[in-house]
Amino acid sequence: MEAIIEPVTTTDLRTIKKSKRFPDFNWDKEKKNEVYKLRLLESEAILGLMSLVYFENWIKINLLQSSIENIGEEKQYDRIAGCLIAYACRIAFRKGFDGFVALEPKTTLAQHYINKYNFQICGRHINTELGNSELLIQEYLNDDQ
Amino acid sequence: MKRKIKHTDKELAEAHVFPSELSASDKKQSENEVTAFRNAQIKKMSENDRSYSRILQLKYTMEEYFKDDTYDNIYTFSYFLKEYIHSINMKSSDFSKVIDLHSTKLSRLLNDREKPNDKILIRLAVHSDNSIPLSYWSCVIEKQNRLELINDKALIKSESKNVKSKLDFSSVIKRRLSI
Numbered sequence: 584m585e586a587i588i589e590p591v592t593t594t595d596l597r598t599i600k601k602s603k604r605f606p607d608f609n610w611d612k613e614k615k616n617e618v619y620k621l622r623l624l625e626s627e628a629i630l631g632l633m634s635l636v637y638f639e640n641w642i643k644i645n646l647l648q649s650s651i652e653n654i655g656e657e658k659q660y661d662r663i664a665g666c667l668i669a670y671a672c673r674i675a676f677r678k679g680f681d682g683f684v685a686l687e688p689k690t691t692l693a694q695h696y697i698n699k700y701n702f703q704i705c706g707r708h709i710n711t712e713l714g715n716s717e718l719l720i721q722e723y724l725n726d727d728q
Numbered sequence: 729m730k731r732k733i734k735h736t737d738k739e740l741a742e743a744h745v746f747p748s749e750l751s752a753s754d755k756k757q758s759e760n761e762v763t764a765f766r767n768a769q770i771k772k773m774s775e776n777d778r779s780y781s782r783i784l785q786l787k788y789t790m791e792e793y794f795k796d797d798t799y800d801n802i803y804t805f806s807y808f809l810k811e812y813i814h815s816i817n818m819k820s821s822d823f824s825k826v827i828d829l830h831s832t833k834l835s836r837l838l839n840d841r842e843k844p845n846d847k848i849l850i851r852l853a854v855h856s857d858n859s860i861p862l863s864y865w866s867c868v869i870e871k872q873n874r875l876e877l878i879n880d881k882a883l884i885k886s887e888s889k890n891v892k893s894k895l896d897f898s899s900v901i902k903r904r905l906s907i
Binding site: 608633638639640641643644645646647648649653654655656658663664668673676677679681682683685686687688689691692695696699705706707708710712713714717 | 733787
């Protein structure tokens with residue numbers, strides 16, 4: 584399936600709120616950050632959202648959420664979070680940040696991110712950079728996948 | 729009801745990055761720790777790491793350009809080649825030797841006086857250890873060629889004269905507009 588990642592619009596934020604497909608978090612509050620959406624090329628339906636915060640020389644994933652129908656065993660599409668994380672890595676290369684992306688995991692979930700994306704521990708955050716970030720981009724954003 | 733489903737930690741992690749649960753001050757401190765770690769990492773980077781990072785920065789600049797529908801006169805093959813040589817911290821004269829290209833030829837490429845052939849594109853991809861694949865260099869050239877063709881008003885004008893008769897859809901367009 585061909586998907587696209589692009590910035591959310593104000594209209595998107597209204598739709599997100601109304602649709603109830605992204606419960607538990609107020610995405611309106613993320614407007615102050617850079618927010619991206621993942622959707623299929625042939626559809627306007629948003630499958631995943633990611634909010635990024637920029638620091639001097641690194642990027643933090645502040646919040647990421649797959650749509651409600653894409654969580655758990657019966658999810659329609661796999662790899663939504665992976666694609667969004669890889670996209671953050673790509674931005675981090677473009678900006679000259681050496682692909683450095685960090686996130687602050689819930690303690691109970693940290694090991695999952697470490698196992699799945701090969702993040703490394705960095706205080707209370709975990710991060711990826713350089714070669715590992717490029718591998719994530721190849722794995723999740725490569726057109727052949 | 730979907731909302732009532734209890735997901736496992738693995739399922740939650742596969743679909744989320746949750747927001748910080750720290751207090752504002754702890755959060756700031758934690759982010760400062762990352763910045764300190766990051767700055768230390770930058771100091772520890774080898775020249776090879778730095779080249780790799782700069783090459784990937786260039787790679788994704790190229791990708792963004794050739795995937796975009798808009799054209800930009802700045803982003804020519806020569807622009808990306810200059811940036812590539814700069815990113816590996818090499819002098820043009822040394823680079824020409826490394827890829828076995830005469831320095832005059834390289835100079836002509838760098839000054840937009842000549843287009844590269846396929847052999848040169850292959851050498852560039854191989855030199856970067858395929859960090860910038862052959863297809864990327866090729867896409868940049870294709871887009872440059874398209875832009876040059878679109879902007880070649882003289883050629884378009886002269887070639888148009890060779891078309892003895894052309895199809896006429898003006899009535900169809902007018903009819904569509906009047907609906």
